[in-house]
Amino acid sequence: AQSVSQHNHHVILSEAASLELGCNYSYGGTVNLFWYVQYPGQHLQLLLKYFSGDPLVKGIKGFEAEFIKSKFSFNLRKPSVQWSDTAEYFCAVRNQAGTALIFGKGTTLSVSS
């Protein structure tokens, strides 16, 4: 069965620090990869997605992620975080056969100003 691991449960950063959130998945075939964000009191929103092509994908609000097939990883990055990036971040995977999203447990990011 597919699974998604997010290694960091809670990350605390100061404004302007760089961010990298880890995500690894287990599935041997072709996958579609997603990062969603849930700001306090708001619903899940799509940050970025990878289906095929350039493994470095850019999303909204300055976020990017790199798909490394050999490492089964899809890490999220942002060069300089802002206080408004405080939120919970979820990595998700979907295989080509199904449409259900398999989510990681999420990483809570707290940014202090």
Place this chain on the structure above:
Amino acid sequence: KAGVTQTPRYLIKTRGQQVTLSCSPISGHRSVSWYQQTPGQGLQFLFEYFSETQRNKGNFPGRFSGRQFSNSRSEMNVSTLELGDSALYLCASSVTVSPLETQYFGPGTRLLVL
């Protein structure tokens, strides 16, 4: 376009009762998926509907059921509620059931079972 809407937003029930949650997808979207979000288990897939047919089902007991209407609106029902059913229930819609589709999430219904 209006986003995914879910009603009610908050609900308090007692053990043994049943509950029905509603989801209206984005206009033009025909696929609706349901997820349960809890602090311990995170986000878990419940089921997916497309054109009034259940296409996919997660690993939840039979107490959890759903349906979709001809206008793509969906309901999920939980019978004989247990304390562990307390969660945020999220609905997501997409245009079709293609794995390439992005799912758009609603605000959720927060269910508390006492």
